[in-house]
Amino acid sequence: MLVLASASPRRKELLGTLVKEFAVCPADIDETPHEAEAAHDYVTRMALEKAQAVAEQYRQKTGAHSDQNLTFKRERCVILASDTSVVVDEEVLGKPVSFDDAKRMLRLLSGRSHQVMTSLCLCDVDGEHVQLTNVVTDVSFRSISDVEIAQYWRTGEPQDKAGAYAIQGLGAVFVSHLSGSYSAVVGLPLYETSQLLALYGIHSLEEISHE
Numbered sequence: 001m002l003v004l005a006s007a008s009p010r011r012k013e014l015l016g017t018l019v020k021e022f023a024v025c026p027a028d029i030d031e032t033p034h035e036a037e038a039a040h041d042y043v044t045r046m047a048l049e050k051a052q053a054v055a056e057q058y059r060q061k062t063g064a065h066s067d068q069n070l071t072f073k074r075e076r077c078v079i080l081a082s083d084t085s086v087v088v089d090e091e092v093l094g095k096p097v098s099f100d101d102a103k104r105m106l107r108l109l110s111g112r113s114h115q116v117m118t119s120l121c122l123c124d125v126d127g128e129h130v131q132l133t134n135v136v137t138d139v140s141f142r143s144i145s146d147v148e149i150a151q152y153w154r155t156g157e158p159q160d161k162a163g164a165y166a167i168q169g170l171g172a173v174f175v176s177h178l179s180g181s182y183s184a185v186v187g188l189p190l191y192e193t194s195q196l197l198a199l200y201g202i203h204s205l206e207e208i209s210h211e
């Protein structure tokens, strides 16, 4: 069984293009960056902690190692987690907590390029056989006026998105150039996910093409 450790509807939809059947279980972790933590280290830690938190929940559900049937189920359970952060001048931008926060973020991103870092973690239910990867995408924005920021905020789109924008939505009007992985910016890098799933014996083309 594959378990997506996420509350993100975007990740669920993206994973659905690669795999027919999977469970979804949001991970409840503290997403506060450590002091002076580098962006790359932060996104990696987030994906790892999300995967481990959900692995722990599934360990509790499936019981002790000693039962042979349960051991079989545990071995078949793969957890997948991801984290997306927008990084500008080494500052990690998470989801905006208010209009002022979103305004600050969009002003920072206006008229220049930034990086979107998306980490991916797969592990088994024992939290072992951990596979981690990071995908960095460069995104360039045109200049954005304060009036546009206010208009964009009122659409409700920036609220639950890292960096206060959604490339898959109206936020696309700000994006003049992208170099890297579009799906990683939306929340789940599909190429890298399919590569890691294959290491666990889950082959997307087989999965989706079979009845």
Ligand SMILES: Cc1cn([C@H]2C[C@H](O)[C@@H](COP(=O)(O)OP(=O)(O)OP(=O)(O)O)O2)c(=O)[nH]c1=O
Binding pocket: 005, 006, 007, 008, 010, 011, 026, 027, 050, 082, 083, 084, 085, 086, 095, 116, 160, 161, 162, 163, 165, 166, 167, 168, 171, 185, 186, 187
């Ligand atoms: C930059 C950008 C981010 N996002 C989203 C992807 C992620 O859902 C979110 C970043 O927050 P995350 O903390 O990575 O994810 P999440 O809290 O939504 O879900 P979970 O931790 O449960 O997996 O921002 C977009 O949808 N479009 C974009 O263009």
